[in-house]
Amino acid sequence: MRMSEDTTNRDMAPLERVDWDAEAAAFDDEPDHGLRDPAVRGAWAARLRDWLPDHPCELLDLGCGTGSMSLLATDQGHSVTAVDLSPAMVDLARAKLAGRAARVLVGDAAAPPVAGGTFDAVLVRHVAWTLPDLDGALAHWLSLLRPGGRLILVEGVWGTLSPVGIPAARLTGALAPLATHVRHEPLSGDALLWGRQVDDDRYAVVATARL
Ligand SMILES: C[S@@+](CC[C@H](N)C(=O)[O-])C[C@H]1O[C@@H](n2cnc3c(N)ncnc32)[C@H](O)[C@@H]1O
Numbered sequence: 199m200r201m202s203e204d205t206t207n208r209d210m211a212p213l214e215r216v217d218w219d220a221e222a223a224a225f226d227d228e229p230d231h232g233l234r235d236p237a238v239r240g241a242w243a244a245r246l247r248d249w250l251p252d253h254p255c256e257l258l259d260l261g262c263g264t265g266s267m268s269l270l271a272t273d274q275g276h277s278v279t280a281v282d283l284s285p286a287m288v289d290l291a292r293a294k295l296a297g298r299a300a301r302v303l304v305g306d307a308a309a310p311p312v313a314g315g316t317f318d319a320v321l322v323r324h325v326a327w328t329l330p331d332l333d334g335a336l337a338h339w340l341s342l343l344r345p346g347g348r349l350i351l352v353e354g355v356w357g358t359l360s361p362v363g364i365p366a367a368r369l370t371g372a373l374a375p376l377a378t379h380v381r382h383e384p385l386s387g388d389a390l391l392w393g394r395q396v397d398d399d400r401y402a403v404v405a406t407a408r409l
Contacts, residue, residue: 216328222286226264229393233266241390243270246321249350249404250276255318258342260307261325265291265300271321272298279303279317281310308335310342317342323352327363336372343407349377352385354400361398369403377405 226232233239246267250257254275259268262280264287271278278300282288291302305311307325320339329335339349355363366382373380383402389395 218284219286258317258320265294281305319348345409347407349405351403373405379406
């Protein structure tokens with residue numbers, strides 16, 4: 199789904215509105231989804247390198263879509279468990295990640311089929327905005343991390359006429375009492391990430407799990 203002014207599901211339960219299986223085949227056509235342009239891919243790779251530990255780690259990519267971010271993580275030497283609710287997305291992610299240090303599972307990002315306390319980082323890009331119980335999901339994601347692990351949320355408020363998404367303050371406010379450190383990183387100004395200039399609010403929030 200292209201997150202633009204014509205997106206109007208702000209007041210609805212998003213999963214009832216978006217058929218992710220139907221979106222899968224064309225999903226990678228968006229520059230920031232498929233990361234086909236080397237400049238866009240390089241911009242995301244640089245952010246990911248900054249967000250993840252500088253040693254090989256265990257990453258959980260929730261709502262992985264076609265696996266583009268997981269692929270970048272394996273490029274950087276990390277091992278990935280990727281989870282998505284959509285079987286069509288999972289099929290594409292499995293194909294993209296074939297031969298990599300990665301496994302791709304069908305599952306709910308809010309309750310993924312993985313053990314708690316076993317990941318160095320949990321990445322959730324453009325997924326938190328779809329979940330009905332955001333606070334429950336945030337607490338659960340922190341519980342999946344090893345002590346000192348990182349929860350990396352990439353979200354935004356997309357569009358200007360009928361915006362959808364999550365204001366950054368909603369995430370930082372919810373995470374502040376649960377994590378040791380919470381950092382907000384604006385991303386709108388980096389046109390390379392999106393393959394074009396954007397004038398809506400896109401950002402990352404990186405939270406560190408308690409020791
Ligand atoms: C906008 S796409 C983002 C995909 C990927 N994270 C990326 O950044 O390219 C949203 C993805 O979340 C998945 N999704 C939505 N709700 C989910 C849920 N409750 N559990 C797991 N995956 C979910 C969809 O199937 C879709 O692949």
